[in-house]
Amino acid sequence: MSALTDPIADLLTRVRNATRVHKKEFFIPYSKMRIDIVALLKKEGYIEDYQLDRTERHPRLKVIPRYVGNKSAITGLRRISRPGLRRYVSSQEIPRVLGNMGIAILSTSRGVLTGHEARRQHLGGELLATIW
DSSP states (O other): OOOOSOHHHHHHHHHHHHHHTTOSOEEEEOOHHHHHHHHHHHHTTSEEEEEEEOSSSSOEEEEEEOEETTEESOOOEEEOSBTTBOOEEOTTSOOOTTTTTSEEEEEETTEEEEHHHHHHTTOOEEEEEEEO
16 A cells, blocks of 8 residues: 555545446545545535445445435535645635535544635635535
8 A cells, every 4th residue: 555645636536437437336445634624515415425445454434425316515625734835724715615504624623624614614725625
């Protein structure tokens, strides 16, 4: 198993690739940050479900994407803060994605939150990604 330099970008790429080819389920290597992001996607309605799969040597997440008709609920995602250039925002600087139709994902002192929740709690943090 190779070491990843950006596991969040890997997660987003796996989600993007799986939804573009209409996979019924796909797997992501397990980490606390990834499970927090996937749980947030489920809460916001972008994926149907996820579960921890321990049948292999290393634990992994089994993710079932959500499709509306023949189209994916996720039409786009973008990694904002990356290892070479971190992007931190205050609660007033959190971007509104597609006029509040999408979500911004932030890593805050209270865990991984959506932009709406972070703004409501007056928290800033690292702007990880935007999803619409």
